[in-house]
Amino acid sequence: MEVAKKNIFNIFIIICWVIVVPVIAYTSAQEVKYTALLIGGVVGISVALISVLNYRAGYFISCTVALTVRLLERMSGTEIPVGVLIDAILLITLVGSLLKQEDNNIKKVDFLRDPAIITFYIYGGYILLQFFNPAFVYDRHGWTTFARVYVRNMVAMYLVMRIVRNMDDLKFYLKFWIIMLTIAAFYACIQQWFGLMPFEKAYIARYPEKFKTVLILTGIRIFSFVSDPAVFGVIMACGCIINIVLLTSSMKLISPAKKAFLVFSLILQFMALGFSGTRTAYIMVPMGLLIMVFVNMRHRNTIIGALVFVMAFLVLMFGPFHGNSTVIRMRSAFSGSEDASLNVREVNRHRIQPYIFKHPIGGGFLSCEPGSGSELDGFPPDSGYLRTVLEQGLIGLTLVLINIFIMMRYMVSNYFAARTETEKQFTLVILCVMFAIVVSMYAQESSGLIESALLYYGLNGITIKLKYLLSSPNITS
Structure with a gap:
């Protein structure tokens, strides 16, 4: 039977080549x-x-x-x-x-009774009910777009749960993101040092509406090869957190050569983070490291890393770098009421509060987008949470917050359930990155863009899977 299947497959391949080769030759001549x-x-x-x-x-x-x-x-x-x-x-x-x-590894996950997965089901049901939201009864485009993105995120999360079967798979997953973010950071540094490529300038000139936030008073915000500077800054902050947490590992877990690469990657990503001009991302790094210090304070490497970071932060904030636009942008993220653009965001949030209380199910998906035709047309939420409460109402925001609370609880439980240093370090990486993303959503739509959403929902999937793997006697292989 197996021989017959193999022969049929080989015949199929031959037929495909017989058809494809002439087609390729003809089309290439056009x-x-x-x-x-x-x-x-x-x-x-x-x-x-x-x-x-x-x-x-x-x-x-x-x-x-x-x-x-x-x-x-x-x-x-x-x-x-x-x-x-x-x-x-x-x-x-x-x-x-x-x-x-x-x-059969995925069968370990209880898809019918797991509390975190149930919150995703409930939220998915709420999305279906939003189809009948009278606030956007004449335009379903926002609903279809949001529903499609939600399905995409759920598929990505499920695939990650299937991919991560043990610690080796999780290690490969983190390696992939470290390498990709390092390459993105390197390209961003090239953009900063040598300027944007000619095709990038031409594209900006052709589609200026896509790059409204690229040009600011202090210069150009770098976006590397991703969609915009905001999402680039967010993923760079996540990369910095991953590298710093892994650098606190022992030499037994991560060799000196690998730590040297992590330091190189961290330097590139930290510079790229500064070049992105994303102030929310500047705050993400200390927020993620704060969690690391809290849960890992008894370890010497953590204390040393925290002291180094605090010293670097103080030099950055109060050092004699008054003419550098990147440093000025970073300092403005921690200046509070001294920054005018941040004050505008606070004014907008207070101004829109009456609308929130009058619309418990919100104004409909993407109703804040320009041209939506709704009451919220063109309103800048500048926050993942604010966009949620405006478009989905207090009910939608409550469901999102419940999901975040359960997921964060899983991450903390996973860390304390871990037995080996490998398990503890990897679960700590996920906890720190996810906490930083959750904090960033107050001032940025961090989980709404494709690049950051894949990382966010990927870490969600890993967290759920680890809950079941860490209860197994051996998950190292």
Whole structure:
């Protein structure tokens, strides 16, 4: 039977090549746009096949595409439906994971009774009910967009739960993000030191509405190869936290050579964080490290790392760097009422409070976007929580906060349930990064953009899976 299947597969491959080769030869001889279309089709089919045959590779391909596709968009000079592209890859990867029946590791998760997963179900039901929200009865575009993004995030979270089967898988997951964020930071430093590439300048000139926050009084906010400076700053802050927490590990867990790379990565990411001009991200790093100090204060490496960070922070805040625009932007994040733009945000929040109390289910998804036609048309929420309460009402905000509380509780429990140093350090990384993201959502829509959402929901999936893995006798392999 197996021999017959193998022969049928080989015959199928031969037939495909007999058909494809002449098509490639003919299309390549046509106009350039058809050649580009052909290349895109070949790459797309290859990615689809890889994702079906190896869903783990498919997931990391989807993350890589999400982080780098904006660079291809700018190089081509035209808009790419990024969300649809990522959705397609994730759905194909999901099909591949469901076909992998011999992988029974996911059966450890109780999808019917787990409290955290139930909160996701309830929130998903609330999204369905929002379809009947009378505030946007004449426009369903916001609902369809938000629902599609929610499904994408749930698929990504499920795939991560399938991918992470033990500590080795979690180690690979963290390595992937460290490497990708280091590459992004390196490219950001090139943009800062040598200026934006010609194709990037041309793209900004063609689509200026996408880059309203790039040009500020202190200079250009760097965005690397992701969508905008805000999300770039958020993921750079997450990368800094990951590196710092791992640097507090013993030499037995992380060798000196690997620690040297983490230091190199940290330097690049910290500089890139400054170049992004994202003040919320500046606050994320100390918030994440604050949790690390609280739960790990008895360890010498943690105390040394905390002291080094405090000294660097004091030098940054009070050192003689009065002409550097990046340092000025960083200092403004901690200046409180001295910063005018932050005061404007507070004024907007107080001004919109009557609307919140009058609309318990909100004004509808994406009603804050310009052109929505709602009462909130063009209102700048500048906060993930504020956007939630405006568009989904106090009910939606309550559901989100309950979910965050349960997830944070899981993370703390996972840390104290960990037995080995590897387990403790990796669970601590997740706890610190997630706490920083949760804090950042007060002033930034950190979990709403594709790049940061993949990391946010990925860590959520890992947290749920670790709850079950840490109760197993051996999860190291």
